Structures are given as structure tokens and as C-alpha cells.
Amino acid sequence: MKIGIIGSGNMGRSLGILWAEQGHEVFFGSRDAEKGKATAEFAGRGTQGGTNDQAAAFADVILWTVRSIMPKELLSHPEVLDNKIIIDCNNQDIPEGFAYPPIVESLAEKLAKDIPQAQVVKAFNTMAQEVFELAPEPLKDYGVSVFVAGDDEQARKTVMGLAEEIGFLAVDSGVLRNARLVEGLGDFIRLIIGGQKQGVYATISVNVLPTASEQRLGGRQASSLK
Amino acid sequence: MKIGIIGSGNMGRSLGILWAEQGHEVFFGSRDAEKGKATAEFAGRGTQGGTNDQAAAFADVILWTVRSIMPKELLSHPEVLDNKIIIDCNNQDIPEGFAYPPIVESLAEKLAKDIPQAQVVKAFNTMAQEVFELAPEPLKDYGVSVFVAGDDEQARKTVMGLAEEIGFLAVDSGVLRNARLVEGLGDFIRLIIGGQKQGVYATISVNVLPTASEQRLGGRQASSLK
Structure with missing residues (x-):
């Protein structure tokens, strides 16, 4: 898959490297082409770098890490995002x-x-960037959730796959309006991390427990949501 | 501890029974004294039942299960709640x-x-009542969180203890204002349970992962928050 990273800060760099390791083609974009190239050089693994415009044009799936900056403000041709997953x-x-x-x-x-x-999908907002340092191993063992909300089911599934292959458990969280609730989870975990001083490795998981009758039949492990 | 249950529906009955099994004195209150007594008879385990007024007067810790009904509307003498944990x-x-x-x-x-x-504490709103059927065993094995928010630290600690002894892991969630975020978690899990059809055994856990350097030193298990 061709993945573009818009705004190559900590989050974008970490996820871009992880996805490149999974064999995806990753392009790091920045307002400044030299900065995008430097990020790709740092990241290695066959990644490329340049401007945000180039990253947007290159990719099928785009990670938008620049909060509250709209495509129409940032890109020369925002229509390159049409029919892509953001x-x-x-x-x-x-x-x-x-x-x-x-x-x-x-x-x-x-x-x-x-x-x-474009198909906007909410995801990857409920963990600190440091958690990506544990991906995909040993992260796989911990059952950390990525909550995925978006109106297009196929786009959600694509993003869920991108989460699962780097060691997370994806939780289908329905339509894009539910991003309000998912962003609330982001607010909550940052309260626990910073306000309650539990640190950047505090994470959220949603699990489905075995039912009482399954328990009686000998039990099974709690399973993470698919 | 003396625990009063105001409104003896599913949630109140389940938690009251679990706490009675832990050796607490439990009083089930209802608008109708006969209904409160019938709940206690059903619950057994030395529990008592009667009116909401009696439950409120009896207890040090009160579980308030009647949503949006205020003590001043429900109780003859709401001041009996002064200095108690709700x-x-x-x-x-x-x-x-x-x-x-x-x-x-x-x-x-x-x-x-x-x-x-009174000391109001938010807790026990992020799981379906069916989860209590698994308490305290095998619930203990699953690391399900109870998020506890309230302005009085001692009251929070008391409620955290009541959660832990029936098999949950308590997460100190700070001041009562944070109940807004905790109620948002309640909204989210009900979306997953009902909207996303994952069923009543879907639960939320917050875990602290081992840090990257702890990993290098041989790792440790993810630990739940205290």
C-alpha cells in the first residue's frame, strides 16, 4: 500500500517506519521538502520524503498528523485526496x-x-507515541486497542488492517460521528497519563469476556474485539 | 462497612449481593418498603431491605442507581447523606x-x-450488569477497570477498595469533574456493546505497559493501574 504522512513529527515518523517495515511504500511529507527528505533519510527502509503535496499525491492512505490544519489550507491541490483514505x-x-x-x-x-x-477515518489517537516503540513485538502480547471510526466500511477495514499488522487490536467503532466518543477516549487516556501521572505507557483496551455459560463449560480466555 | 443501595434494580441487586458476600452489611432501599424487603429476601446473605430513607440512614456508603432523581426529591431527610460516600x-x-x-x-x-x-464518587458505569455475574472469580483474571472519580481522596480510595474486593481493577481517575470523561467511557462501551453488537461482555481496561527499557531488561507483564 502507498502511505503518505502529512506532517512528519513524532507520531508520523513512528507509524511511517512501522508501516515501511511491513513492506508498505511510505512517503514523508512536510511543508519544507528538505525536512521531508531528512525524515525519510532518518527512517530508511526504502521510504521517500518531500513536500506535503507530494506525499498527498503519492499515497492511497494518508496519515493526517497536523491538527486543525485543513487540507484546503495546507495543500495546493486538496482534490488529490478525493477517494483516498485519510x-x-x-x-x-x-x-x-x-x-x-x-x-x-x-x-x-x-x-x-x-x-x-475523501474517506476520513479516526484512529491512533488513544496512545502516546512511545507505545509505538514496542510495535509490533512485544506490543502484540498486550492487546492494546486502536479504535477505528469512519463512514466507509472498506476504509475502516483497511485502517484496521494497518493497525493489526503493527501489533494492535483494532476495534471497529462505527461511523465517523463516533469519532466524538473516540476523541473522548483520547482525552481520558491523556488525563491518566499526565493528570494521574501513570506515564506514557498507559493504554486502553476493550475486551470481550467469556459469558457466564462459557465459564461453566470450562472457560476461555477473554478475547479482544475484531 | 455499611452499604445502602438506593433503587434496587439489576445493578444495585448485583453489587449489593457481591458486597454482602465480602462481609459488608447491605441494606436494599426502594420507594416501596415491601419491594426493598423482597430484594433482601431474594439476596439473602444477611442483607436487609426497606425504604430508600432507611437505606440512606443506615449506610456509610450509598450506591445511587436512580438516574437523574435527586436526593432532595427522593428522600424525606436528604441531610442524612451529609459526610457519607455516594x-x-x-x-x-x-x-x-x-x-x-x-x-x-x-x-x-x-x-x-x-x-x-456528601462525597459523590463516580464509578461502576462502564460495564453491563451481566459482568457482575463473573465477580469476583473469574473476573479477577480479566483485568476489567472500574474508573473512580471524586473530589475527596479518601472517598475515592474507599470506593476503589470496594471495586477491587469484588474482582475489578480500580483506576484512580481524579476529581469529580473528570466524571464527564468517565461518563464518556460509559457512552463508548455501550456503543460497542449495542451499536457494534459486541454484546454485554465487552469491557474496558486501562493497562500500563512495560517501558522499552524494561523490555530490554527481560520484560515484565503489563500491569493494571492502581
């Missing part, structure tokens, strides 16, 4: 005292409004 | 299409406003 991994700034405002519209929905012909 | 386990009704409204003030904060001399 992964939004962003969360709001943490307010004083973790007193988050209520989410009346998600960042992902705002992004989707700006590029109505 | 556990709010409620969630909003599920709207059409799981299109939850943004949470601008939590149910728990509303409850606390009505009884400012």
Missing part, C-alpha cells in the same frame, strides 16, 4: 487541569467537511 | 443511533450539587 490521529490540546471542553464536533468530522470526497 | 453508577439514556449529546456536566456533578455535604 487517517486522523489527532487530539485537542490539553487544557489547564485537564478540564476538557465537551466535544460537540470531532476533529475528524471537521477534517471530513473540508475534504468531502 | 457512588453514582449511572449513564445517560442511549439516544437514537448512539448519537450521544456532548457532556457539559456529568450526572455525578449534578448529584453532588444536590447534596454538597
Whole structure:
């Protein structure tokens, strides 16, 4: 798969490297072509780098890491995103005292409004970047969830696959409107990480327990959601 | 500990029985004294039953299961709750299409406003009642979280203890304002249970993973938050 990273900070760099290791073609974009190239050089693994425009044109799946910057502001030809999958991994700034405002519209929905012909999918916003250092091994052993919300089922499935192959367990979280709830999970885990001082390795998992009757029949392990 | 259950439906009955099994004195309250007594008779294990007024007067810790009904509406003498711990386990009704409204003030904060001399603690709102059937064994093996938010640290610790002794892992979630985020988790898990059809045994866990350097030193298991 051809994957473009828009804004090559910590999150984009980590995920780009992981996906390149899985055999995907990854292109790191930046406002400054030299910075994009430098990121690719750092990342190695056959990755390329350049401008955000180039990354957007190159890829089928685009990771959008630049919060609250809309494609129409950032790209010369935002229509190159039409019919592509856009992964939004962003969360709001943490307010004083973790007193988050209520989410009346998600960042992902705002992004989707700006590029109505693209398939925006919310994902990868409920873990700190440090967790990617454990991917795909030993992360696989821990059952950390990636919550995936988007209106197009095929796009959700594609992103769920991209999460699973680097060691996460993907949780289909339905339509894009549910990104409001998924962004709420992002707010909550950052409260636990920072406000409650549990550190950057605090993660969220959703598991389905064996039912009481399965228990009586000898039990089985709790399984993570598919 | 003396525990009062206000409103003896499924949630209250299940938790009351579990706490009675742990040796606590449990009193089931209802608007109708006969119904409270019938619940206690069903529950056995030395539990008592009667009116909500009696349950509130009897207990040190009160489980408030009647959503959006305020103590001043329900109790003849709401001041009996002064200096007591009130556990709010409620969630909003599920709207059409799981299109939850943004949470601008939590149910728990509303409850606390009505009884400012009591210690309101948010907890037990992120699992279906059926999960209690697995408590305390084999629930202990699954690391299911109970998220506990309240302004009084000692009250939070008490409720965390009540969660842990029946097989959950308690996650200190800070001040009562954070009940907004915890109620958001409740909304999310009900989306997964009902909207995404994963069933009533879908649960949320927060875990702290071993750090990258701990991994290099041979690793340790992911630990649940305390």
C-alpha cells in the first residue's frame, strides 16, 4: 500500500517506519521538502520524503498528523485526496487541569467537511507515541486497542488492517460521528497519563469476556474485539 | 462497612449481593418498603431491605442507581447523606443511533450539587450488569477497570477498595469533574456493546505497559493501574 504522512513529527515518523517495515511504500511529507527528505533519510527502509503535496499525491492512505490544519489550507491541490483514505490521529490540546471542553464536533468530522470526497477515518489517537516503540513485538502480547471510526466500511477495514499488522487490536467503532466518543477516549487516556501521572505507557483496551455459560463449560480466555 | 443501595434494580441487586458476600452489611432501599424487603429476601446473605430513607440512614456508603432523581426529591431527610460516600453508577439514556449529546456536566456533578455535604464518587458505569455475574472469580483474571472519580481522596480510595474486593481493577481517575470523561467511557462501551453488537461482555481496561527499557531488561507483564 502507498502511505503518505502529512506532517512528519513524532507520531508520523513512528507509524511511517512501522508501516515501511511491513513492506508498505511510505512517503514523508512536510511543508519544507528538505525536512521531508531528512525524515525519510532518518527512517530508511526504502521510504521517500518531500513536500506535503507530494506525499498527498503519492499515497492511497494518508496519515493526517497536523491538527486543525485543513487540507484546503495546507495543500495546493486538496482534490488529490478525493477517494483516498485519510487517517486522523489527532487530539485537542490539553487544557489547564485537564478540564476538557465537551466535544460537540470531532476533529475528524471537521477534517471530513473540508475534504468531502475523501474517506476520513479516526484512529491512533488513544496512545502516546512511545507505545509505538514496542510495535509490533512485544506490543502484540498486550492487546492494546486502536479504535477505528469512519463512514466507509472498506476504509475502516483497511485502517484496521494497518493497525493489526503493527501489533494492535483494532476495534471497529462505527461511523465517523463516533469519532466524538473516540476523541473522548483520547482525552481520558491523556488525563491518566499526565493528570494521574501513570506515564506514557498507559493504554486502553476493550475486551470481550467469556459469558457466564462459557465459564461453566470450562472457560476461555477473554478475547479482544475484531 | 455499611452499604445502602438506593433503587434496587439489576445493578444495585448485583453489587449489593457481591458486597454482602465480602462481609459488608447491605441494606436494599426502594420507594416501596415491601419491594426493598423482597430484594433482601431474594439476596439473602444477611442483607436487609426497606425504604430508600432507611437505606440512606443506615449506610456509610450509598450506591445511587436512580438516574437523574435527586436526593432532595427522593428522600424525606436528604441531610442524612451529609459526610457519607455516594457512588453514582449511572449513564445517560442511549439516544437514537448512539448519537450521544456532548457532556457539559456529568450526572455525578449534578448529584453532588444536590447534596454538597456528601462525597459523590463516580464509578461502576462502564460495564453491563451481566459482568457482575463473573465477580469476583473469574473476573479477577480479566483485568476489567472500574474508573473512580471524586473530589475527596479518601472517598475515592474507599470506593476503589470496594471495586477491587469484588474482582475489578480500580483506576484512580481524579476529581469529580473528570466524571464527564468517565461518563464518556460509559457512552463508548455501550456503543460497542449495542451499536457494534459486541454484546454485554465487552469491557474496558486501562493497562500500563512495560517501558522499552524494561523490555530490554527481560520484560515484565503489563500491569493494571492502581
